[in-house]
Amino acid sequence: MNTQLFQNINKTVSLSKEEFEQFYSYTQTIKLKRKEFLLSEGDTCKHSYFVSKGCLRYFYSIEGNEHTGQFFFENNWYTDLESFLTGKPSRQNIEALEPTQIITISKDSLEKLYMLNPKFERFGRLMAERAFIGIKQRTEMLTNQSAEERYINLIRERPKVIERIPQHYIASxxxxxxxxxxxxxxxxxxY
Structure with missing residues (x-):
């Protein structure tokens, strides 16, 4: 049993060890090298990812410039929700900024689990709600705060970013x- 993933899921829904084992049986573990891409623009996102070790960054490439959307560290979930839900190609690029280990679960597997147990469906819904709130907060931050305020809040709220992410990605x-x-x-x- 993967204790780290079990504890993470149980912060959202309470699973028995048997229920978790059922969930875990649908997952795979992959390792990425530093600078290796998990998903590239134009690919369809067919998995949800749990970062068990390392760091991911998603970014958009616009006219040759990279615009960082978010960083995901240990114990964070990530998926390109739009591509994942619609089956359309992603506009995002997702790369590992450090050697990274990820536990993946496919959309098809999640759909099967949703049918087997309402707890899994509740978990999926709550994760989607959190993703929506995160996107809304990021949009409000970029719209309503000065660059200095954004940086100060980043220092206060996400010290891992300041400690582990190169400055040019933080600026982006x-x-x-x-x-x-x-x-x-x-x-x-x-400061």
Whole structure:
């Protein structure tokens, strides 16, 4: 049994060990090297991913420039929800920023599990709701906060990003150029 995944799921829905084993039997584990892509723009996202070790970044490539959407560390779930639900090609690129281990479960497997046990369906619904809230919060952050406020909030709310992510990706994530981030960091000093 994968204790890390079991504990993560049980924060959302309470599963017995037997129910978890049933869920886990539908999963696969994959390893990615640093800079290896999990999904590329144009691929269809057919899996949901649980990061058991490492870090993923999703980004969009627009006119040759990368725009980071989010970072996912240990104990985080990720899927390109739009592609996953509609079957349309993804516009996202997902790469490992560190050596990363992921537990995957396919959409087809999730659908089977939803039919077998309402707890699995509840888990899927709650995860989709969390994804929606995360997207809404990110949109509001980019719309309503200055670059300095976005950086300060990132320091407060997501210290792993500051500790583990290169500065040029952080700049992209908060929607500014790396030079602007350098100026903000210099202005804030040891904040």
């Amino acid at each position: 994530y908060i929607g500014i150029q790396p030079q602007s981030l350098s100026r903000i960091r210099k202005k804030l000093g040891n």
